[in-house]
Amino acid sequence: xxxxxxxxxxxxxxxxxxxxxxxxxxxxxxxxxxxxxxxxxxxxxxxxxxxxxxxxxxxxxxxxxxxxxxxxxxxxxxxxxxxxxxxxxxxxxxxxxxxxxxxxxxxxxxxxxxxxxxxxxxxxxxxxxxxxxxxxxxxxxxxxxxxxxxxxxxxxxxxxxxxxxxxxxxxxxxxxxxxxxxxxxxxxxxxxxxxxxxxxxxxxxxxxxxxxxxxxxxxxxxxxxxx
Amino acid sequence: xxxxxxxxxxxxxxxxxxxxxxxxxxxxxxxxxxxxxxxxxxxxxxxxxxxxxxxxxxxxxxxxxxxxxxxxxxxxxxxxxxxxxxxxxxxxxxxxxxxxxxxxxxxxxxxxxxxxxxxxxxxxxxxxxxxxxxxxxxxxxxxxxxxxxxxxxxxxxxxxxxxxxxxxxxxxxxxxxxxxxxxxxxxxxxxxxxxxxxxxxxxxxxxxxxxxxxxxxxxxxxxxxxxxxxxxxxxxxxxxxxxxxxxxxxxxxxxxxxxxxxxxxxxxxxxxxxxxxxxxxxxxxxxxxxxxxxxxxxxxxxxxxxxxxxxxxxxxxxxxxxxxxxxxxxxxxxxxxxxxxxxxxxxxxxxxxxxxxxxxxxxxxxxxxxxxxxxxxxxxxxxxxxxxxxxxxxxxxxxxxxxxxxxxxxxxxxxxxxxxxxxxxxxxxxxxxxxxxxxxxxxxxxxxx
Numbered sequence: 001x002x003x004x005x006x007x008x009x010x011x012x013x014x015x016x017x018x019x020x021x022x023x024x025x026x027x028x029x030x031x032x033x034x035x036x037x038x039x040x041x042x043x044x045x046x047x048x049x050x051x052x053x054x055x056x057x058x059x060x061x062x063x064x065x066x067x068x069x070x071x072x073x074x075x076x077x078x079x080x081x082x083x084x085x086x087x088x089x090x091x092x093x094x095x096x097x098x099x100x101x102x103x104x105x106x107x108x109x110x111x112x113x114x115x116x117x118x119x120x121x122x123x124x125x126x127x128x129x130x131x132x133x134x135x136x137x138x139x140x141x142x143x144x145x146x147x148x149x150x151x152x153x154x155x156x157x158x159x160x161x162x163x164x165x166x167x168x169x170x171x172x173x174x175x176x177x178x179x180x181x182x183x184x185x186x187x188x189x190x191x192x193x194x195x196x197x198x199x200x201x202x203x204x205x206x207x208x209x210x211x212x213x214x215x216x217x218x219x220x221x222x223x224x225x226x227x
Numbered sequence: 228x229x230x231x232x233x234x235x236x237x238x239x240x241x242x243x244x245x246x247x248x249x250x251x252x253x254x255x256x257x258x259x260x261x262x263x264x265x266x267x268x269x270x271x272x273x274x275x276x277x278x279x280x281x282x283x284x285x286x287x288x289x290x291x292x293x294x295x296x297x298x299x300x301x302x303x304x305x306x307x308x309x310x311x312x313x314x315x316x317x318x319x320x321x322x323x324x325x326x327x328x329x330x331x332x333x334x335x336x337x338x339x340x341x342x343x344x345x346x347x348x349x350x351x352x353x354x355x356x357x358x359x360x361x362x363x364x365x366x367x368x369x370x371x372x373x374x375x376x377x378x379x380x381x382x383x384x385x386x387x388x389x390x391x392x393x394x395x396x397x398x399x400x401x402x403x404x405x406x407x408x409x410x411x412x413x414x415x416x417x418x419x420x421x422x423x424x425x426x427x428x429x430x431x432x433x434x435x436x437x438x439x440x441x442x443x444x445x446x447x448x449x450x451x452x453x454x455x456x457x458x459x460x461x462x463x464x465x466x467x468x469x470x471x472x473x474x475x476x477x478x479x480x481x482x483x484x485x486x487x488x489x490x491x492x493x494x495x496x497x498x499x500x501x502x503x504x505x506x507x508x509x510x511x512x513x514x515x516x517x518x519x520x521x522x523x524x525x526x527x528x529x530x531x532x533x534x535x536x537x538x539x540x541x542x543x544x545x546x547x548x549x550x551x552x553x554x555x556x557x558x559x560x561x562x563x564x565x566x567x568x569x570x571x572x573x574x575x576x577x578x579x580x581x582x583x584x585x586x587x588x589x590x591x592x593x594x595x596x597x598x599x600x601x602x603x604x605x606x607x608x609x610x611x612x613x614x615x616x617x618x619x620x621x622x623x624x625x626x627x628x629x630x631x632x633x634x635x636x637x638x639x640x641x642x643x644x645x646x647x648x649x650x651x652x653x654x655x656x657x658x659x660x661x662x663x664x665x666x667x668x669x670x671x672x673x674x675x676x
Contacts, residue, residue, distance in 0.1 A: 012475070018482050056471060083474040084467055086515050087575050088522060091532065104474065105481035105508065157547050183548050186575055188512060189582045191590070196552045218488070218501040 003027040004049040004119055009039030009065065010081070011057050015104070019052070022108035028115070036060030043069055048076050049122070050115050055082035055093060063096040070097040077118040081106075087186060107220050109172035133169035134213060134226030136205070138162060147205060147213075157182065158201050165201075165214070165224045174221035198222055237413075238406040245402035246395060253391040257384070264383060268376040272355045276343065279314065279369040280357050287361045295361070296327045303329055312375045315354060317368040330368060334358070338366040346370075412441045416448045423452060425531050462525065466518055473514055480507050516641040520628065523576070523648035533653075536577060538568045542602045545581045549589065557594035564602040572653045580649040581608065583642040584657075584668055588612045596665065606655075608670040617666045622659040646670075 006023060010016040011034045023030045031048070033039045036057040043051055043065070051069070053062040066078050077099040082089060085103025093101040099121075100114050131138040137146040145152045145162050154162060160182045165173060175194040179185045202214040211227035287295040299316045306313055316328035323333035332349040336342045336358035343357035348370070356370025436442065484504045488497050546562045553560035581600075588598045592614030601609040617625060624630050626647040629640040643657075650657045656673045659666060 014479055014482065018485075083471045083478060085474070085511070086470070086519055086522070087573075089467070104478040105511070107485070183544055185544075185548075185578055185582075187579050187582075189548070189586060191552060191586055193548050193552050196555055197548065200551050218494070218497045220485075220488075220501075 003029055004115065005047070006030045006050050006052060006115065007039065007043055007046075007048040007076075008032045008052045009036060009043075009057065009062070010034065010052075010054040012054070015054075018108065019111065022112060023115075026112050036062070036065055040065050040068055043074055043076070044072055049119050051076050051078045052111075052115070053078055053080050053098070055080055055084060055089075062098075063093065066093075066097040075122075077122045079111075079114055079118055081111075090186065106176075107172070107174050109217075109220065110174045110177050113168055113171060113173065113177060131163070131166040131169070133166055133224060136166065136213065136224075136227075138166040145205075147209060152204055154201070154204060157197070158204065161197060161201050162205070165222065169224045170226070172217045172221050172223045177221070236410060238403065238410050241406040241409075242399060242402040246399050249395050249398035250391075253387065253394060257387040257391070260383060260387070261380065264380060265376075268373070268379065269355075272371060272373055272376065273343065276355055276357050276369055276371050279371075280359055280367065283316075283367055283369060284359060284361060287365070287367075292362075292365060295365075295367075299327050312372045315348065315352070315356070315368075315370045315372075317366075319366045319368075321364045321366070323366070326365075328368070330370070333366075334368060334370070336368065338368075345373075409441070412445065416441075416445050419448060419452055423455070424529065427531075459525075466522070470514060470518060474511050477507050477511050513641065516645055517628070520641065520645050520648040523645070523652045527651050528654065529652070530571060533571045533573060535569050536572050536574045538570055538572075538577065538606050538608070539564050539566050539602055541574060541578050542581055542600060542608065545578055545585060546600050548582070549585045553589055553598060556589055558589055558592055559595075559597040560589075560599075561597065562600045562602075564600070565604055568602050568604050568606050570606050570653065576649045577653070580646045580670070583646045584608075584610045584670075587642055587646075588614075588666075588668070591615070592665065605671060610668045611662055611665065612667075613662075613665040616661055616664055617659055619661070622661075625659060626657065 003026075006028050008016065008019060008023075008030050010019065010032065013034070016032050016034070020030055020032055031042060031046075033042060034057075036059045039053070039057075040060065053065055055062040057065075062080055062082070066080070069076075069078070078097065079100045079102060080093045080096075080098040081102055081104060082093065083104045090101045090103075099118055102111065102114060129139070129141050131140065135148045139146070140163065143156070143159050145154050145159060161178065164178065164181045168177075176188065178194050178198070179188065198214065202212075205214055206212055209227070213225055213227050215223050215225055217223050283295060283298065286298050290298075296318060299318055302314065302316060315330050317325060317330035317333065318327040319325050319333055325331065330348055334346045334348060334356060336344065336346060336356060338358040338360040341357065341359045343355070345353065345355050347353050352372060354370035354372050356368055358366065358368045360366050481504055484500050484507070488500050488504075492500070542562070542564050546560075546564070550560055585598070585600065588610050592598050592612035596612055596614040598610070598612045601607075601611070603609070621630075626643050628644045630643070647657050650670050651673075654673055655670050657668060657670045659668050661667070
């Protein structure tokens with residue numbers, strides 16, 4: 001997937017700077033505006049692959065912008081960002097018409113992953129039946145994992161974890177992303193349950209092989225690397 | 228809503244009551260009328276027969292037997308022209324044998340006692356008649372048909388039947404319309420309250436329009452709903468503002484830490500900075516937990532946003548998430564989850580409650596202990612451990628905010644408070660009991676709820 005054209009509406013310049021940098025590094029083109037009205041006008045004018053909206057803007061709320069965009073027939077997927085991160089707030093954002101909702105603070109890899117996922121969904125592109133990365137294979141239909149052609153027996157949840165890592169291979173995935181996609185949970189359990197589960201998968205993927213493939217990105221999450 | 232379906236409407240008893248009353252009134256009126264008409268016409272019949280007997284007795288007394296026979300003949304001849312209720316006569320000797328008149332046989336009336344009454348003539352004609360003895364060998368019967376009276380009573384009956392049907396139908400229609408109007412007005416108030424239960428405070432209750440008792444009730448309910456809506460909106464606004472103002476600096480702090488990490492300061496510092504980020508996020512989580520507890524407590528019994536969720540699936544999912552951690556902690560973790568246990572609720576909140584409960588058990592049970600998660604129909608969720616247990620005096624307090632176990636250092640002390648707030652919002656209650664050894668947390672429907 002090449003670089004995407006993104007629109008970003010955010011009044012906080014420090015926040016914006018971080019997102020601008022992260023998206024640029026990922027090779028996307030990003031239009032940033034601090035004004036809700038301007039954002040609405042730009043969104044209505046140009047085609048964007050994904051629109052990223054802050055929920056609380058001084059002149060117009062992100063919720064209002066989504067509603068108006070949807071009324072105007074703009075179908076581009078919308079990712080809403082907000083300092084309000086409780087389940088209730090998420091539901092409000094999604095009800096307003098946003099396609100995804102992310103609480104601040106977040107890790108840039110998670111933002112990028114969600115933008116990619118939204119775009120994939122919008123253009124109806126699904127992952128192939130077999131995902132290949134490095135010396136690993138993920139057979140989505142058969143629900144099996146292989147490394148160097150050797151079958152690695154995984155439990156259903158371990159396979160889901162492996163598959164999600166493979167879908168985002170080479171990218172950092174955060175604990176939040178894993179909880180959301182593998183366990184369908186949008187809250188963070190206090191203890192290190194995710195790390196423990198990833199640790200177990202790592203043992204299965206790495207035991208009996210030379211090179212490590214699942215690395216911990218300190219303070220952020222995990223990344224599958226090619227051996 | 229099914230609730231409305233099961234409830235009996237106030238329209239039905241009101242309509243049935245009115246209809247029964249109308250029916251009873253009509254029947255009583257009919258009975259009285261019948262009685263009056265019957266007694267009046269009987270009296271008239273009696274009078275006319277008695278007058279006739281008296282007149283004929285007079286004729287006999289003044290004109291003798293021949294005159295009597297002539298006059299009876301005249302009367303029968305005159306009568307031949309017809310008329311509704313014909314008169315009949317019989318002049319007979321002592322043995323009852325006919326001398327004159329149109330009655331063939333002496334009727335069942337005693338001439339000696341001058342008896343009067345209803346009887347049936349030999350030809351089958353029903354009459355009212357009187358017999359009398361004019362002379363030792365001369366008897367007289369005068370009788371009159373009463374077909375007109377029977378027809379009158381029939382007509383009255385028919386009139387009452389038709390009028391009764393009309394009145395009954397009118398009463399039924401009026402009662403139905405009145406009760407239905409009443410129900411519509413009460414139903415508007417009910418609908419407004421149901422909307423609140425579904426979380427819709429925006430739909431204001433329109434004014435009642437009429438200044439009666441239901442109007443007053445509607446206005447009261449409308450004002451109450453309006454105020455409740457204001458309070459809830461205000462609470463939500465304040466909550467959102469507080470969350471936003473506290474989280475924003477945390478977001479900046481997080482961003483700066485992340486930039487430091489990205490600059491590639493040695494692995495030891497990266498780990499330390501990662502830990503600081505976790506701490507900072509912990510503050511945001513603490514705030515969210517507090518707000519979630521407050522929100523869940525405020526929405527106790529409010530079923531907005533609930534859908535049918537599979538508790539068995541939720542429990543299995545959370546158990547799966549924690550199984551590996553339990554093994555790592557040296558805890559013997561088991562589940563006993565009955566299939567297809569469902570309830571109306573919020574999947575994420577229930578997941579969180581279960582996660583907190585398991586988290587608590589795994590943290591406090593200790594190495595070597597057993598922890599069991601049980602889900603039963605009811606629904607009933609039990610988390611049992613064989614750890615040190617919870618002292619009796621603490622068993623209520625652990626569900627309060629910032630309460631901590633005796634030898635704990637971790638967590639905000641909000642986990643179990645959130646469990647309680649969430650299960651209560653679902654109409655459930657969580658309790659803690661001793662099991663010898665260990666603790667046993669039970670989530671079950673509230674008593675009487």
